[in-house]
Amino acid sequence: MKKFTAQNIDFSYTDTPLLTQASLEVAQGDIVGILGPNGSGKTTFFDIVCDLKKAKSGFIKNDFIRFLYLSQIISTPPPLRMRDIFKMVSALSSNEPMTQDKTLKKLSAWSPAIVDRYQDMWNKKSSLCSYGETRWFFTLSLLSISADFVILDEPTAGVDPEFRHYIWQCLHGAAREGTAILVSSHNVDEVINHCDYFYMISQKCFNRFNNGSEFMQKYGVKTVDDAFIRAVTEPVFAT
Numbered sequence: 001m002k003k004f005t006a007q008n009i010d011f012s013y014t015d016t017p018l019l020t021q022a023s024l025e026v027a028q029g030d031i032v033g034i035l036g037p038n039g040s041g042k043t044t045f046f047d048i049v050c051d052l053k054k055a056k057s058g059f060i061k062n063d064f065i066r067f068l069y070l071s072q073i074i075s076t077p078p079p080l081r082m083r084d085i086f087k088m089v090s091a092l093s094s095n096e097p098m099t100q101d102k103t104l105k106k107l108s109a110w111s112p113a114i115v116d117r118y119q120d121m122w123n124k125k126s127s128l129c130s131y132g133e134t135r136w137f138f139t140l141s142l143l144s145i146s147a148d149f150v151i152l153d154e155p156t157a158g159v160d161p162e163f164r165h166y167i168w169q170c171l172h173g174a175a176r177e178g179t180a181i182l183v184s185s186h187n188v189d190e191v192i193n194h195c196d197y198f199y200m201i202s203q204k205c206f207n208r209f210n211n212g213s214e215f216m217q218k219y220g221v222k223t224v225d226d227a228f229i230r231a232v233t234e235p236v237f238a239t
């Protein structure tokens with residue numbers, strides 16, 4: 001089975017380390033979450049995974065060939081329509097450019113309710129799209145482009161509950177077809193409910209959890225939000 005593995009990654013921007021001995025793995029068909037407080041290094045880690053930043057030390061083994069990365073900041077040329085932006089993204093990201101028909105076919109298999117809404121967005125000028133609309137349009141478009149490893153930095157940030165539901169349906173659809181997915185979010189519940197397992201960044205390391213019960217049990221609390229807070233604030237609990 002194909003797998004991405006990062007082992008003992010150390011990274012610093014300054015004299016103070018940001019990540020120390022961070023390790024993580026994502027296998028074909030898995031949805032793996034990353035939780036962590038603001039500024040804990042999630043985006044930095046994704047940049048290292050995509051070779052946009054170099055780790056100070058550590059080891060990366062990667063069996064995947066076609067990566068796609070949804071970054072946190074999406075800037076679109078204002079005069080272009082979303083369909084033009086889709087064509088640009090598709091041409092730059094894949095040897096086999098996607099057509100609207102192929103994309104709609106994939107989306108309708110994963111989440112039929114989204115197809116009409118996606119088509120409406122297709123013709124909209126990018127300058128007229130809200131933050132949330134741009135975010136879900138890009139997330140779904142990227143997922144429809146064939147890739148074996150997709151990295152999504154907060155795809156649901158600023159997205160309403162209905163479209164968060166559709167995004168997760170599509171993520172599950174892509175994972176069923178064998179895509180490996182690494183996704184960050186500040187919504188602890190959605191990570192726990194949808195990911196096969198997840199990593200919590202605390203004290204600069206990645207701690208792996210298989211489910212919410214394990215997470216709460218480790219920190220001796222009754223809610224997953226409390227577990228998050230304990231993980232971040234009480235070094236004694238982080239091993």
Ligand SMILES: Nc1ncnc2c1ncn2[C@@H]1O[C@H](COP(=O)(O)OP(=O)(O)OP(=O)(O)O)[C@@H](O)[C@H]1O
Pocket residue numbers: 013014018036037038039040041042043044045072
């Ligand atoms: N080029 C840089 N030089 C120095 N510090 C940087 C640089 N880029 C990011 N940082 C710092 O590194 C830390 C980690 O940033 P990063 O964006 O990886 O965090 P994050 O976990 O993705 O945060 P958020 O949840 O808020 O998106 C932050 O404190 C940030 O200010």
